[in-house]
Amino acid sequence: MLEYLSERGRKWVRTLPPLVKAHFDNFYNMYDKEKNPNGLINMGTAESHLVNNEICDLLRKSAERMDLTGYNIHYNKFEGSDEFRTAIAEHWQNIIFGEDADVTLTKDNVATCAGCTVALETLAMLLAEPGDVFLIPAPYYSSFVDDINERAGVIPVGVWCDEKLDRNAFEEAYEKVTKEGKRVRAVLFSSPNNPIGTVYKKEAVQNVIDFAMAHDIDVISDEIYAQTVFDPEAEFISTMKLVPASYRHRVHVTSSFAKDFLLSGFRTGMCFSFNECIIQGFASITYYSCVSSHTQSLLTAMLKSPELSGIMDLSRQRLAKAYHIFADGLAAIGVPTMKAQAGIFVMADFSAYMEKDEFEVEHVLWEKIYNDLMINVSPGQLFGYNEPGWFRACYAFDEDTVHEACRRLATLKK
Known part of the structure; x- marks a missing residue:
């Protein structure tokens, strides 16, 4: 069927790169402590889940208040x-x-x-x-x-x-x-x-x-x-x-x-x-x-809405807590992190788990973390890092999910 498309149209007909596919795979096998305890923890996508309920409640109130x-x-x-x-x-x-x-x-x-x-x-x-x-x-x-x-x-x-x-x-x-x-x-x-x-x-x-x-x-x-x-x-x-x-x-x-x-x-x-x-x-x-x-x-x-500022404050409080839980969990297994002050992610150094200091080996390690531990993180090469072994992990989940991610990462073998 590709022959019916224009030259410029053909470049868009392509399979998803593995890292993008990993994001969408999460929709079909998402971790849930009760319903799917072995599911995928998607720490590769920069989204916060820390005030989902509060934001949804606020949107319901806003829908009633909006001038439609x-x-x-x-x-x-x-x-x-x-x-x-x-x-x-x-x-x-x-x-x-x-x-x-x-x-x-x-x-x-x-x-x-x-x-x-x-x-x-x-x-x-x-x-x-x-x-x-x-x-x-x-x-x-x-x-x-x-x-x-x-x-x-x-x-x-x-x-x-x-x-x-x-x-x-x-x-x-x-x-x-x-x-x-x-x-x-x-x-x-x-x-x-x-x-x-x-x-x-x-x-x-x-x-x-x-x-x-x-x-x-x-x-x-x-x-x-x-x-x-x-x-x-x-x-x-x-x-x-x-x-x-x-x-x-x-x-x-x-x-x-x-x-x-x-x-x-x-x-x-x-x-x-x-x-x-x-x-x-x-x-x-x-x-x-x-x-x-x-x-x-x-x-x-x-x-x-008058409730918005309070929800934003709560979000920052929970971000700080989730960050410290995750960073401390990585430190406990000897994985250094760069200090974060904002955002919903942290850069972690997993180079000790690599046999060679090469970006190809970094990708192999990403596959291992994804396939064996069911955790999606993002390799540093994507972000222009000049040293292999760094990974970005998005930690803005409830405490149980963050602890579970730390537990799985502790089983990663060098």
């Missing part, structure tokens, strides 16, 4: 209704700028779309031509690669940085790329960091801004985990807050309801920008990927 009229059930602006974008701007005002800031987010700085993936792809299309380059400090969110390259054709170039986001590393990468005849159009990074869970210090984020300004390029700051900071000693600072007013139109923030609010299935993301042409571009492109009017009405009511 004839206006809400028909076509609306592709970038999102005025009411929805206003509610988003009011909620994220404190996250990005703070309540007492002299800069105010309005609906005119917000565009919504069907997930953060779409927001990132749209920015790639608006800011770069196919073959242009985005510099991405590594380790990085693995799907950044597909988000900007699969259809937009932007080339991702990893820049190995420590948590200080060393400017010299960016300068070296920039020089190398330009010598190859390519054009760097932006820096793309996640803040807080995915996969490590680092909350960048002010000076680190400032390094990115200073580098971008020096080379007249844009910055895309994916702040999808901004509301998951559970370390009391860490302070999240939005990239947009630090940039000078004269360059604010060159910094774009993406986020979503998928992580902080647990609503990954709602497919609702957004872009914040002070470049009106970026927002106008979203208004055109999101014709193909806008958010349903019903979802917008429901989430508008949720953002206005």
Whole structure:
């Protein structure tokens, strides 16, 4: 049947990569302490399950409160209704700028779309031509690669940085790329960091801004985990807050309801920008990927609900507890982890279980953990790691599930 498809259509007819297949396999063999105690524990997908009941209850209340009229059930602006974008701007005002800031987010700085993936792809299309380059400090969110390259054709170039986001590393990468005849159009990074869970210090984020300004390029700051900071000693600072007013139109923030609010299935993301042409571009492109009017009405009511802040606090408390249970469990079997301060994942060093320091052996170890222990984790190579043996594990489950994952990992043989 493949011969009936176009050349470009044929590339989409492909089997799922093993790591993607592992995610979907979870649907058919999901671990349950009572019903399926030997089932798969999916620690490869960055989703939180810690306040499922509370969020569902809040959505039921929000459904009763939402203002659903004839206006809400028909076509609306592709970038999102005025009411929805206003509610988003009011909620994220404190996250990005703070309540007492002299800069105010309005609906005119917000565009919504069907997930953060779409927001990132749209920015790639608006800011770069196919073959242009985005510099991405590594380790990085693995799907950044597909988000900007699969259809937009932007080339991702990893820049190995420590948590200080060393400017010299960016300068070296920039020089190398330009010598190859390519054009760097932006820096793309996640803040807080995915996969490590680092909350960048002010000076680190400032390094990115200073580098971008020096080379007249844009910055895309994916702040999808901004509301998951559970370390009391860490302070999240939005990239947009630090940039000078004269360059604010060159910094774009993406986020979503998928992580902080647990609503990954709602497919609702957004872009914040002070470049009106970026927002106008979203208004055109999101014709193909806008958010349903019903979802917008429901989430508008949720953002206005008095119970929301308490649920977010509870989520962070449970994240901290789950993180410490899992990190302590790994430490007990001699598996080091990198300190996480936010997010729903931790990077763990399983290199002691590898015979050779090679990424091929890392993949073999992933298969062993998946097939023998029925735990899905993500190999570090996906995130641009320069050392084999690191794996990302998402731990945002109830305590029984986290303890069970630790019990199984303790049986892993070297």
